[in-house]
Amino acid sequence: MSKTEKALRKAIIAACREMNASGLNQGTAGNISARYKDRLLITPSGIPYDELEPEMIAALPLNGEYGAFEGPNKPSSEWRFHLDIAKARPEIGATVHTHAPYATTLAIARREIPACHYMVTAFGGAEIRCAPYRKFGSKELSEVALEALQGRKGCLLANHGMIAIGxxxxxxxxxxxxxxxxxxxxxxxxxIGGPVLLSQEEIAEAGELMSGYGLAVEQARDA
Structure with missing residues (x-):
């Protein structure tokens, strides 16, 4: 294992612990993956984050046998949508899935998040969609998640949780x-009566500004 790969595995573990410590997730309900060369590194199934070691992170081939993995532990039960996102969206380097309380509450109600705040444009459009319910870990869930993520960097999963990609x-x-x-x-x-939604023009304006902001951040990081 190279130093670069080991560092990414450690970063995945740190991110898992961070999302639980911040209340973004509970227990081992969530999962995280990150692209490394021709493989996808993903958290294993059912192991508490505080017990994870870099060697426990599973690795799925991006171009090999679908569902094959390397590692001492099985990958997360949600490996399908992690892998399918990575294969369908080459610009995406990581996927975070959590059962965050408020996002999951809306997902249980099967509500999308409309243009109630300009930050919705950070996800690529005027709303954050809610994918229809499908059994967790299934091919069908992966399919509806990919559809909800078209042109977006986040979605809700009905009666389940949320996905964010970057x-x-x-x-x-x-x-x-x-x-x-x-x-x-x-x-x-x-x-308190419901939000006043931003207009299409206001969302378009915010989207342009957020796009410039994101570019500036990326340029600063690369400098």
Whole structure:
């Protein structure tokens, strides 16, 4: 195992512990994957994050036998949508899946998050879609998740949780946090009569500004 791969495995574990410590997830309900060369590194199934070691992270080939893996432990039960996202979206370097409280509450109600705040544009459009319910870990769940993620960097999964995707692990985690914040704001607005939604023009303007902001951040990181 190279130093670079080991560092990424450690970063995945750190991100898992961070999302539980912050309340973004509970127990081993969530899972995280990150692209490394021609493989997808993903958290194993059912192992508490505090017990994880870099060698326990499973590796799935991106171009080999579908579902094959390397490692001492089975990959997360949700490996299908992690792998399918990585294969369908080459610009995506990491996927974060959690059962965050507010996002999951909306998912249970099967509500998408509309244009209630300009930060929704960070996910690529005027709303964050909610994919229809499908059995966890199934091919069918992967299919509806991919559809809900078309042109987007996040979605809800009906009666399940949420997915956030990004160019790398840091950005995927940032979007996961933002998605939960948006879910909380929307939920709270519903309690006091419902939100006033932004217009198409306002969303388009915000989208342009967010695009420039994201570019500036990326350029600063690469400098």
């Amino acid at each position: 160019a790398d692990l840091e950005r995927a985690m940032w979007l996961a946090v933002e998605l939960e914040a948006l879910a909380r704001h929307y939920y709270q607005a519903l309690l």
